[in-house]
Amino acid sequence: MIYAERPLTSPSLPPHFPLTGSNTTPRCQVSLGSALFGPLWSAGDDSAMRLLESYLPRILQRRSPLASLGTAAARRVSSRKRMTLRRIFSILPVLAPVVWLTSCGDGERPSTPASSTSSGSGGADPGGGGAVATTSEATGAGGGTTTSGATVGSTTVSSTTTGGGGAEPVAPGIVKLGEGKLAESGLTVVSYGGYLNGESFQQDGIVSFGGFQYTAFWNTNRNVVLARRRLPASPGGAAGAWEKFDFKDYRLSADDAHNTISLGIAPGDGTLHLAFDHHGSNLHYRRSVTGLLTDPEGAAWAASSFGAVSSALVGSTRVSLVTYPRFVTEPGGDRMLLSARIGESGSGDEHLWEYDATTHAWTALGEYIEGTDASMNAYLHGLSYTRGGSRLHAAWCWRDTPDATTNHDLLYVYSDDHGRTWKNNAGATVATTGASFVSLRTEGLSVWPIGQNRGLINQEHMTVDASGRVHVLLSHLPDAETDNSNFTSARTRSEFFHYLRDTDGTWARHGIGLKVVQNFRGKLAISSTENVYAILPDLRIAGASPSDGYATWTLLDAADSGRFFSDPLIDAARLETSDELTVYYPQRSSVDIWGLEYALR
Template identity: 45%
Template sequence: MKRFMLAVVLLLATLLAGTPALAAAPSVTQTSVTVLTTTGRTALTYTGYMNGESFQQDGITTVAGWQYTAFWDQSGYVNLSRRKLPSGAWQNLRLTDYATTSTDSHNTISIGVSRQDGTLHLAFDMHSSALRYRRSVAGLATSPDTAAWQASSFGAVRTTLTGAAMPALTYPQFLTTPAGKLQLALRTGTSGAGDEVLYEYASGAWTLVGRFIDGTTADNNAYLFGLEYDSTGLLHATWTVRETSNASTNHDLFYAYSRDDGRTWRNNAGTVVATTGSTPLISDSAGLRVWSIGQNRGLINQESQVVDAAGIVHVLASHLPAAAASNADFTAARESAVLVHYWRDKASKVWHQTYTPFLERSSRGDIGVDAGDNLYVASGDSSTRKLHIETASKASGWTDWTLRYTSAAIYYSDPLIDHERLRGLGVLSIFAPRYGGSQIDVQDWTVRP
């Protein structure tokens, strides 16, 4: 019997020795917390500040070894800050030729960068209202060590991109094509009845590509989780749809992709279903709904999307767990809503869902990816006022979601991740407004997959 037991033990040891270790979610180690400002705009509306909302694409980003971010100060001026990585001091520009009177947290500032001519672009201060836009001189972003960092490097505020009149606009989102062209997506119309339009910047001028999501025909509107190119040049869009201005009518996860810089669009199966400008995407078209999420599920719009190096689309959403009863009271439903990770396998085109146990209440999170396709989430909690970092490993199939950090009860609104720095340099930088709005921190974390 002893010999038999010994043989069993040796056999088990041999088997275990040949078995790979279970995947572990990446860890994070904080390296610094810098104070971006102590004069941020303090108005609190829609449970957030004008500095730090999930739909800012981008609110903080890295280009050519320098990091850029923007914020409103208490006087209503746009501030653009930069620092040389890894540890340079923040250099701030205060653009005082335009002052907002808004206290609406929709009226954020988004930053775009043209890789072709090195211009920095700002879109800001719009919620179903006129465009507010300005850009820098050429080379400001691509020659940061020599270009003059001064307010006069930026042109005047404009209310049109092409010279033609523009409708009421909201949610400016910049993105860059594989060829280095800069694009800008915006919503026209209003909550519950709006479209998505796309513009493109090249050779120093903007042109209208056209309307790519039609919501007004069905009297609803798409809310983008994200709009992003992968390494092969495919443009991926994910969104939810709202039927009225009531957030409880948000429903479902939709997906489409483009092979030609947003000119034509394919559904999940790869069939061409829309042409920008003439026959745009309509959410009810075949193959666009990839996951059913009913109304009254506390589904919040515009959380986050990222595409990894393998071309796998990841969506961070939050809504009620499957077993929870539906609730038409959106605020009450959000108290029980949890973060949910959706992802699309590029080869099989199959979508997957993983519920996490993490709560946010009325806040929204941001999802980022490192060079090894591991995932990182920065999320807030409007009830506890704490900031969290959660991670998941590619090796586990992103099922090992683990809480890696919880802050003191000092943060509020939506944290923002510098996606370029995480993907390219392995550093998780988080734009994090403190409760009250006046102070904004930037946290830096090294990641260890």
């Protein structure tokens, strides 16, 4: 195994980008918008122009004359007027201080610009043996970074431009488009530190398919509520209203944050699948009639379009001791996987089932990660396919006992046959589902050693970009901190890290430079440019670029910090077809659950 520790850089805080929606008031939109888009426009970047044309009317709804001009120009934009629009906005950075003075409060006026770059501490984790994987799906281009900074009040703001070989990289950027309530009756019971609505291991808690977005939540009556809305036909358009109904035939069994709701999409027969209310319990599963997703107008959006709750998948055999069910749609859409832990914390096994949309039936593939024999279990950070590809990836940590202080290591395997056989990082076949299992004794699983008593949280997040790079978000103590056997205390000093498996099989670690919030966990989102965004608890959003191997992380948005509670969820499926990010997040001390919309670069 080859390890490469990149410099851990603490990103500086950029300006708050424009906010929209009935409950938010944008600040300093024109100057900040120009800071985001101006350099790209002056360089002739047509992708930035397209982003402007789509989104500017929604983000520049202000009283400033220049903002009004920008909105009108965006509405009238045509191919002949693109250059005019480019010229208008290329001068906005020059006019920004004037506009800022007229649209911001006294406390938000910029002081004299100054360059600033800060670095965090960190050291290299020890390397390990083993072969480097020689299999890869693609190779990405690299590049360098140049960071410039300016001071606003007492806060340093930064923007990053990128350069390098191959296609010109695009610096990470995010614009908030708006927000709206998904729910006004979400259950607010706090268990294990979080809400039942909004836990990182919900795969998926919100998901898009066929022009609609689907989500679910527990309401205050302790029933599952299923909701959908029509997505905009074009970027920046208005989404439809949420249509909701609840299943009154089933009530939540326990106030336990493990007992979340996961949704599964089976495109082949248009069925929607739900698994809910599990913590070492019998399976609770139901699915829709065929065609509900592929012909959304042809079937009633109602509980009557779903079957009864079942504890069996294959025949009448009950599935018991279930926790953490997650659905994964296979490429092509004719099959879908279900993974779940069978057993208890610190002593459980991961099992796989497969749904065939042509027969509308499940098959038990069997156990694939063994923990019971070794009195431990795997806590998955994710089970995901390469975006647009057919390789299935799994990353996890081991836990030796029910005590979270015994979480340790980053482990990784992949499968090229939809979970039948598994290979380690070096490409050696190490397990066959249902026959020989991935276990503590399996060679070549550990790709990054992380000791016990490091405050490592289980089940953070993993995702895979279109080039085949594996991205894992973890939070734990930085190297400079000593071991701490008190998990709660260790979390107060823990930080977020990005772990990267490059296309040649080498792994690297990058410090994101942001502290954790309690025991909450974040998500990773990938744009079409393969920029990666960390959607972190307390709704802080940081970004990094492939131009320097994702080594430099910058905080891009923290305007909504303090509003939300528990773990943010994201619609990863929507990001596969557009650069629009939906974040599902329960409001702190409220029955409201919000959907926040962003445009990514």
